[in-house]
Amino acid sequence: MGRHTSAGLLERELELAQVTADIEEAGEGRGGLRVVQAPAGIGKTTLLSAACEVATERGLRVLSARGSELESSFAFGVVRQLFEPALYQASPDERAAWVTGAAELVEPMFDPSQPLERLGAGDADYPRLHGLYWLCANLARDRPLLLSVDDAHWADDPSLRFLHFLTSRLEDLPVLLLVGTRPSEEALSDLLPMLA
16 A cells, blocks of 8 residues: 655656556555655655646546645644645535535534634544544545645644554545655654654
8 A cells, every 4th residue: 555755756757657556546446655755856846746737637636735844833734735725615515525424523623713723733633533534535435536745744743643544544545645755854753754
């Protein structure tokens, strides 16, 4: 399930072919994880952007986020980047279908009337992670899904916990999790190696 692509991305044809194969598998209902790990300036962001274009062309729903040093202490910042745009752009019927069942557990995370301090790191418990998993499953029910997370070495801990939680459940979903990161020794969090 987990696949790892390392440095040497200046010539990206091989890496893009690998990610394209992963996208095709997700489109056929076999999800997985692809981690693109390399030092800064090698082309990870370019590769992830190209993969998002390929996924869109193949009919996948593409949700993307990017870790940031400035936002690394903002609990669930990467998770919110992934899901907020789709939820806010959805029709009421779509949103109701996506935030149903166990996914209802996380609906307050995406309610703009809720104070942000209620999303603290202490809330990264099993019900919230389980609800986020079901949000992914519901989103992927009508269309395979690509979750692209760039600069994961700067992601917040609660978001990394969710990505790790999701990785062990991807085989049953038409979801590809694509993660771009620097080597783990450059990460702000000790949780990043769990994704590799």
